[in-house]
Amino acid sequence: MSASKTNILKPWFILGLGLIVLLLLGQFLRFRIDLTEEKRYSLSPATEEILSGITEPLHVDILLVGEYFPGGMRRLQKSLEETIRTFDAYSPERITFSYFDPLSLPASEQEEFILDLNEYGINPTNLFVNQNSGQQSQLIFPGFLISDSEYETGALILKGEQGMGQDEILNQSIENLEFELSLAIQKLINPGSKSIAMIMGHGEMSEDDGYGLVEALDGSNELFKVPLEQADNPDLLSNFSVVFVEGPRESFSERDLFLLDQYVMRGGNLVVLLDAVQVDMTKAGGEGTVALPFDTGLDNLLFRYGVRVNKDLIQDLNFGFFPVMAGNFGDQEQMVPLPWPFHIQAGRMQDHPITKGLDVVNLRFVSSLDTVKANGVKKTPLIFSSDFSRILPAPARVAFSDMEQAPEVSQFTSKNLPLAYLLEGEFTSLFRNRFVPDGFDSKDLEESGKGKVVVIGDGDVFQSQRSFQDGSPLTLGEDPFNQVTYANRLFLRNLVQYLTDPEGIIMTRTRSFKIRPLNKVKVAEQKVFWQVVNVLGPVGILLIIGSIVTWNRRRKFAKKSSKA
Numbered sequence: 001m002s003a004s005k006t007n008i009l010k011p012w013f014i015l016g017l018g019l020i021v022l023l024l025l026g027q028f029l030r031f032r033i034d035l036t037e038e039k040r041y042s043l044s045p046a047t048e049e050i051l052s053g054i055t056e057p058l059h060v061d062i063l064l065v066g067e068y069f070p071g072g073m074r075r076l077q078k079s080l081e082e083t084i085r086t087f088d089a090y091s092p093e094r095i096t097f098s099y100f101d102p103l104s105l106p107a108s109e110q111e112e113f114i115l116d117l118n119e120y121g122i123n124p125t126n127l128f129v130n131q132n133s134g135q136q137s138q139l140i141f142p143g144f145l146i147s148d149s150e151y152e153t154g155a156l157i158l159k160g161e162q163g164m165g166q167d168e169i170l171n172q173s174i175e176n177l178e179f180e181l182s183l184a185i186q187k188l189i190n191p192g193s194k195s196i197a198m199i200m201g202h203g204e205m206s207e208d209d210g211y212g213l214v215e216a217l218d219g220s221n222e223l224f225k226v227p228l229e230q231a232d233n234p235d236l237l238s239n240f241s242v243v244f245v246e247g248p249r250e251s252f253s254e255r256d257l258f259l260l261d262q263y264v265m266r267g268g269n270l271v272v273l274l275d276a277v278q279v280d281m282t283k284a285g286g287e288g289t290v291a292l293p294f295d296t297g298l299d300n301l302l303f304r305y306g307v308r309v310n311k312d313l314i315q316d317l318n319f320g321f322f323p324v325m326a327g328n329f330g331d332q333e334q335m336v337p338l339p340w341p342f343h344i345q346a347g348r349m350q351d352h353p354i355t356k357g358l359d360v361v362n363l364r365f366v367s368s369l370d371t372v373k374a375n376g377v378k379k380t381p382l383i384f385s386s387d388f389s390r391i392l393p394a395p396a397r398v399a400f401s402d403m404e405q406a407p408e409v410s411q412f413t414s415k416n417l418p419l420a421y422l423l424e425g426e427f428t429s430l431f432r433n434r435f436v437p438d439g440f441d442s443k444d445l446e447e448s449g450k451g452k453v454v455v456i457g458d459g460d461v462f463q464s465q466r467s468f469q470d471g472s473p474l475t476l477g478e479d480p481f482n483q484v485t486y487a488n489r490l491f492l493r494n495l496v497q498y499l500t501d502p503e504g505i506i507m508t509r510t511r512s513f514k515i516r517p518l519n520k521v522k523v524a525e526q527k528v529f530w531q532v533v534n535v536l537g538p539v540g541i542l543l544i545i546g547s548i549v550t551w552n553r554r555r556k557f558a559k560k561s562s563k564a
Helices: 003-028 045-052 071-090 107-119 166-175 177-189 211-217 254-265 299-305 488-500 505-510 520-563
Strands: 058-062 095-099 125-131 134-140 143-147 152-156 194-200 221-227 242-246 269-273 289-293 307-309 312-316 319-329 332-346 361-364 369-371 377-384 389-393 396-398 418-428 448-456
Touching: 045 071, 045 177, 045 505, 058 071, 058 177, 071 095, 071 166, 071 177, 143 177, 152 177, 166 177, 177 505, 194 211, 194 488, 211 221, 211 488, 242 254, 242 488, 254 269, 254 299, 254 448, 269 488, 299 307, 299 418, 299 448, 307 448, 312 396, 361 488, 369 418, 389 396, 448 488, 488 505
Parallel strands: 058 095, 194 221, 194 242, 242 269, 269 448
Antiparallel strands: 058 143, 125 134, 143 152, 289 396, 307 369, 312 332, 312 389, 319 332, 332 361, 377 418, 418 448
């Protein structure tokens, strides 16, 4: 082979050999470099830990399928696809995906499948799209299903707070994709990992007997009803990740308070849902009734921790409705919706992992909360009332007749009242410098400790309402009269997720992706300039490179001819 041919083939041989080496290395070395400012294609350490526990391939069915999607919805669809690809890059086992349209099923199977999706919180949404024939409605399912060889779960991905615009909801939904997908994977590979206690013996959970908690948390947690009178050791409650005190109607003894206090001092997570006043709705007709304050014995404990549940009721103009019998129509009883400011539709949330992007939470007869000094305790309000609220000190009148006229807006002068508080930090025991109750040894007393406490002035926020047809408890957050489902269920799940693992995947909900729209003024002013650059620039670069190569070859061969 001549020297000239060798010189020509040598670079191509080196290039081919290099490509083969890179392909071989790619089979053994896996790495990614994320150059985006927000680390859009990187995962949190908690998510990476979950992915490391995958022992078999997973498959994701993307249900967000449709034609003529607007740009924002296509961006959500593409972002979910990119998130799955990122998960696959970090996972020791393959994570594949495909698109599936529930409406492609035969009519005989569609209804059952849609009901199954509802169990995962995936509800169909009407999307209006622009087509050549005009604007048309399209039914979409903004969620996904993920499965292994044995189990399946799913999640809704289109979520946002009340009052948000469409672009804000879509952007926030994209920010939460890592959380939703990693949480679903965690359910598949590690179900039933936490134990949760529901305190009994003080008239708790009288409305649904705990069904709201059980239904919302079952499958990812083990729930136990725990009567405190049977506990004889402060360490007993330490076996539970979270302890719920839900709407007690009777007083807690010093012994009960000691057990709850020591649970917090030993690093426990206590959730107190407290009604500070009693309301008998069976007497709200006619002349009405009076909401009276009552004492559960928990006030001193919560006061020591830094919060106080006031003996009052909040009314809000962002209210729900209450069904009231309005006589008969023929031989049928007639029920009408009554505007009811005591049922608050709270849609203003703190930018916190528990509540970020949360939709409306329904609270019924909620009391106001105040904070008091508690050294070492950080107090974070989670949910707020609207800009038009007012406080009615107890005893407060509760009567249907008061709602016969529209509420006067001028009377609702309070705004953004905190309805739920998260307390974190170093707590001081209620029993510090006090005698411990009979039956306990003073040596068992922990005078301080790091824990977390959540206080909500509504004992019913995690209790299910009942069906009008058969009286059975409904899904948590479902309103039997207004035919809407509030975000109480999701609020509960986020709350438990944060309390049990505050540095885990729940922190991915704090991610923020910036929307960077083009500067419309610059676009208008510099449009022609950038069009010329984009069209002629590549051609000019090629001409310059070609000229340099041609000049270099001429110079090279000119030297060879002169030597010859």
